[in-house]
Amino acid sequence: MTAHEVFFQRRQAAAVLKHGILSRYPRVFATLTGSTSVGGRVVYLDGYAGPGRYEPDQGQDIGAPGSPLLAVETAAKVAQWAREVCCVFVEKDPTYADNLRRVLGDEAPATLNYHVLEGSLEDRLGEALALAGESPLLTLLDPFGTALPYGQMLNGLFRRGDDLKTEVLLNLNLESVWRIGGLLTGAETDPEQTTAGRSATLQRIDRFLGGDWWRATFREARESGDAGSAAEAAQQVATEFCKRVEADSGFKSFPVPIRRRPDHHPLFLMILFYRHPAAPYMFNDSASGANKDWREHFRQADLAEELAKQELQPDLFGAEFAIEVSDNDARRIEGEFDETWTAIIASNIRDRLTESPIIPVETRFSDLYGPTLGLAREKHLRAAWDRVADDGLAEPRNRQEKRLRRQSIVRRQQDRAP
Ligand SMILES: C[S@@+](CC[C@H](N)C(=O)[O-])C[C@H]1O[C@@H](n2cnc3c(N)ncnc32)[C@H](O)[C@@H]1O
Known part of the structure; x- marks a missing residue:
């Protein structure tokens, strides 16, 4: 072959x-x-x-x-x-x-x-x-x-x-x-x-x-x-x-x-x-979506290995339990990724806003994502922007405009901060 x-x-x-x-x-x-x-x-x-x-x-x-x-x-x-x-x-x-x-x-x-x-x-x-x-x-x-x-x-x-x-x-x-x-x-x-x-x-x-x-x-x-x-x-x-x-x-x-x-x-x-x-x-x-598929692929491969072991040597808890643990772990790990990536992007938004009052999303997105590029996606950017807006550092995003990439993140005037 x-x-x-x-x-x-x-x-x-x-x-x-x-x-x-x-x-x-x-x-x-x-x-x-x-x-x-x-x-x-x-x-x-x-x-x-x-x-x-x-x-x-x-x-x-x-x-x-x-x-x-x-x-x-x-x-x-x-x-x-x-x-x-x-x-x-x-x-x-x-x-x-x-x-x-x-x-x-x-x-x-x-x-x-x-x-x-x-x-x-x-x-x-x-x-x-x-x-x-x-x-x-x-x-x-x-x-x-x-x-x-x-x-x-x-x-x-x-x-x-x-x-x-x-x-x-x-x-x-x-x-x-x-x-x-x-x-x-x-x-x-x-x-x-x-x-x-x-x-x-x-x-x-x-x-x-x-x-x-x-x-x-x-x-x-x-x-x-x-x-x-x-x-x-x-x-x-x-x-x-x-x-x-x-x-x-x-x-x-x-x-x-x-x-x-x-x-x-x-x-x-x-x-x-x-x-x-x-x-x-x-x-x-x-x-970002493809990377999520890829993580899931490894989880499934590890789980299949675990289940194969169980078949040879069943333990007290059984296969159902192994599947439940794996599902729960995956949800927890994905949740941790969401939180970490959102925090990194929010910190990048804050830093960029100290340098410039307006950040057009489409042209500056790779700066905003920083090390999360390829891993994080729009939902993380949206959550990060909301977090910085809640802190009073940025104007809120326009929720009527579906295309986030067409918007700009604008520094909030200090006298307008909540
Ligand atoms: C990596 S595989 C493609 C896999 C495919 N894109 C997929 O994801 O299912 C590369 C293919 O290119 C073919 N190939 C090699 N040299 C080529 C050439 N000069 N022109 C067209 N096809 C070629 C090979 O026979 C092989 O099937």
């Missing part, structure tokens, strides 16, 4: 977070951008689509949905609000492409407009873009290792038109960067790999990152001593990559780290490249 086959055999913890984002953000994109597009049409291009569904876990009849089936769910959901999502799936592996066609044939609604393009994204991007036309386009790039060559990504996606609504979600594989980077520093040695093989691998990543600039960034980060781990060096490469994309295309970026376990280095960065100022605010809410 190849590593790629293992990948689809079982949805890994990292995929829970990725799919948590993919089941939320494309809906937001389609809803917002489809409000002004012709016929509410929006295109979702899944450039590295995979087989559509994962293999079932032990004891399950059906595997978890892969990114294409999440896109189908998105399309069905937003159809209720007169948005028509056209899905374009590109998959290089003929077996996966066949499987994908079968899964979609079985599970996609007859009304869904979708296309499966078999072959590499490099070869099929032109057709995919022709299908997108001038509609808003959200592209997911979720390869195993490196994605499209940089020039093709820049010209095909980021420069498809200044007036066209375009966003790109890149799942950047940090682990590949640090493994391949290890070839430069000698940390990664594969006796099977020839010098020519090594240099071809390095050139593949050069093409994706847009030149060999990353080699110096990686080496310097490794040699800097302090945090000097390969994972940290890969993150620095990713940060520099995002800066380069912005310089070359004007697209800003918002990265969300994807880890296997909470105390692990990020293995991936799910990066949203965007132009619209509302995008990062909405993406943060999606990431």
